[in-house]
Amino acid sequence: ETGVTQSPxxxxxxxxxxxxxxxxSQSGHNTVSWYQQALGQGPQFIFQYYREEENGRGNFPPRxxxxxxxxxxxxxxxxxxxxxxxxxxxxASSLGGTSGNTDTQYFGPGTRLTVL
Amino acid sequence: xxQGEEDPQALSIQEGENATMNCxxxxxxxxxxxxxxxxxxxxxxxxxxxxxxxxxxxxRLRVTLDTSKKxxxxxxxxSRAADTASYFCATVGGGGSRLTFxxxxxxxxxx
Numbered sequence: 636e637t638g639v640t641q642s643p644x645x646x647x648x649x650x651x652x653x654x655x656x657x658x659x660s661q662s663g664h665n666t667v668s669w670y671q672q673a674l675g676q677g678p679q680f681i682f683q684y685y686r687e688e689e690n691g692r693g694n695f696p697p698r699x700x701x702x703x704x705x706x707x708x709x710x711x712x713x714x715x716x717x718x719x720x721x722x723x724x725x726x727a728s729s730l731g732g733t734s735g736n737t738d739t740q741y742f743g744p745g746t747r748l749t750v751l
Numbered sequence: 752x753x754q755g756e757e758d759p760q761a762l763s764i765q766e767g768e769n770a771t772m773n774c775x776x777x778x779x780x781x782x783x784x785x786x787x788x789x790x791x792x793x794x795x796x797x798x799x800x801x802x803x804x805x806x807x808x809x810x811r812l813r814v815t816l817d818t819s820k821k822x823x824x825x826x827x828x829x830s831r832a833a834d835t836a837s838y839f840c841a842t843v844g845g846g847g848s849r850l851t852f853x854x855x856x857x858x859x860x861x862x
Contacts, residue, residue, distance in 0.1 A: 677854050678850070741796065
């Protein structure tokens with residue numbers, strides 16, 4: 636167990652709806668990264684938050700947004716859901732920041748999102 | 752987009768045999784990491800090798816890195832049925848800490 640938790644475990648939504656996924660980071664970690672993993676593929680980086688500020692973003696449209704709270708937990712919000720958003724969403728926490736290039740990221744179990 | 756490719760895409764071996772997985776990447780890196788994933792669940796960090804290192808060991812795992820060829824290999828010795836999982840390499844480059852993953856190798860260890 637990594638100490639990183641995600642909720643909910645599974646979620647079913649319909650096209651056009653909005654969804655919020657949550658992540659609690661490991662104690663003492665100030666950085667949270669979100670990844671999308673489509674079936675049969677490797678995870679793709681969505682964005683990262685460091686001390687409540689966005690600290691890098693992958694190639695995802697603006698309808699993917701996030702927040703990090705003072706306790707370093709985080710939310711991923713996706714608006715106007717599309718069928719292709721169906722995937723496993725993973726969050727990872729680390730003790731990052733400017734010195735982070737050798738940080739180990741600790742992953743949560745993921746949220747399986749299905750868009751119908 | 753994915754950083755690189757893993758080879759093979761799938762590997763099936765008998766318990767006790769060694770398993771070797773390869774990873775190639777495209778851009779310069781700070782470090783390369785290997786992760787394991789069981790049945791579409793969360794990723795478990797296995798080992799990290801820095802760009803100035805050539806080989807690293809952790810238990811039954813041996814990782815090599817050849818930055819001139821932009822490639823890495825993961826060797827699992829004396830495999831066990833419990834090693835059955837998907838294995839991903841991920842690179843970290845530039846000034847940040849984002850992970851760029853390959854497509855993964857599905858390893859099946861038959862008892």
